[in-house]
Amino acid sequence: MLWIPFTLFAAFLQAWRNAxxxxxxxxxxxxxxxxxxxILAGPIAAIYLWLLYRWQPSQPLPHFSALFASYIVGAAICQIVATALMVRLFQLRNYAVGVGLAKSEAIWAAILGVGFFGTLLSPLGWLGVVIGSIAVGLLSGLRRITGVVSPKTLLLGVASGLTFALTSLWVREASLLLELAFPFSAAWVLLLVISLQTILLVSWLAWRDLPSLTGLIRRPKLTALVSITSCLGSIGWFSAMSLESVALVKTLGQIEVLFTLLISAYYFKAKLARHDHWGLALIVIAAICVMWA
Known part of the structure; x- marks a missing residue:
């Protein structure tokens, strides 16, 4: 059951990273x-892995294969695309709607996991995934799609959720392929994925958009907060997904929307609607379903 506290930890930090x-x-x-x-997550991930080997120096080093490398590359690229789509959502809609659309990840993870990755979900697990998806829709205001959420926003949200789901599924496959003790496999995957992402993005911006790269340097505090909360949250996600199926982890992780609403209310001074209470109740029910499953 270690996947549960790791998921809750990750969801809390991801809500702050998104903010x-x-x-x-x-x-x-x-x-x-x-x-x-x-940008700062690579060194943090490296220190985390080093501390793990200091804690258990008898643990072996991993053996990498071509299949493992393909999972790492796929996960790295998909997470870059998914994050860029979600940032674009922030620029189109309010904060909660953007996160809510991106959280379609859980239902995509269930569908793709069962269809292509050999994931087995019990009826109770499916019930939790469906209830959680409905809850996210209520909490993010998607119940009023007509005239509120444009087709472009909806398409970006679905695409973000789909690419986040693929990222998570490939991360889990890569962790399982290493066959190391917990949490070493997740830590290796985290370090390799983040390192590749940093190299790709720095190279792209240095080539095509140098002012944007220097813009991060001019906002060191905010950049550091994004990077630190992202890496710590990823430690939680990667660890949880190495222990349990992605669909269940991401469904429980929808508790992030609760944290998001609280941040929206108290940090961004946004007003919460009445239907938020129903959404929060459904989130709790979905969480109970997946934990029992």
Whole structure:
């Protein structure tokens, strides 16, 4: 059951990372804001892995294969695309709607996991995934799609959720392929994915958009907050997904929307609607379903 506290920890930090990313997106483009997520995360991930080996020095080093490398590359690229799409959502809609659309990740993870990755979900697990998806829709205001959420916003949200789901599924497959003790496999995958993402984004911005790269340097505090909360949250996500199926982890992780609403209310001074109470109740029910499953 260790996946449960790891997931809750990750969801809490991801809510704050999204809040900091929203602030940064007001002045910078989607690519540079996406880089802020990874730019300091590599050294943190390396220190985390080093501390694990200091704690258990008898643990072996991993053996990498071509299949493992393909999972790492796929996960790295998909997470970059998903994050850039979500940052674009922040610029189109309010904070809660953007996060809510991106959280379609859970239902995509269930569908793709069962269809292509050999994931087995019990009826109770499916019930939790469906209830959680409905809850996210209520909490993010998607019940009033007509005239509120444009087709472009809806398409970006679905695409973000789909690419986040693919990222998570490939991360889990890569962790399982290493066959190391917990949490070493997740720590290796985290370090390799983040390092590749940083190299790709820095190279792209240095080539195509140097001002955006220097823009991050001019906002060191906010960039650091995005990067630190992102890396710590990823430690939680990667660890949880190495222990349990992505669909269940991401459904429980929808508790992030609760944290998001609280941040919206107290940090961004947004007003909460009445239907938020129903959404929160459904989130709790979904969480209970997946934990029992």
């Amino acid at each position: 900091f990313q929203k602030q940064l997106s007001q002045d910078l483009g989607a690519t540079s804001v996406t880089l802020a997520r990874f």
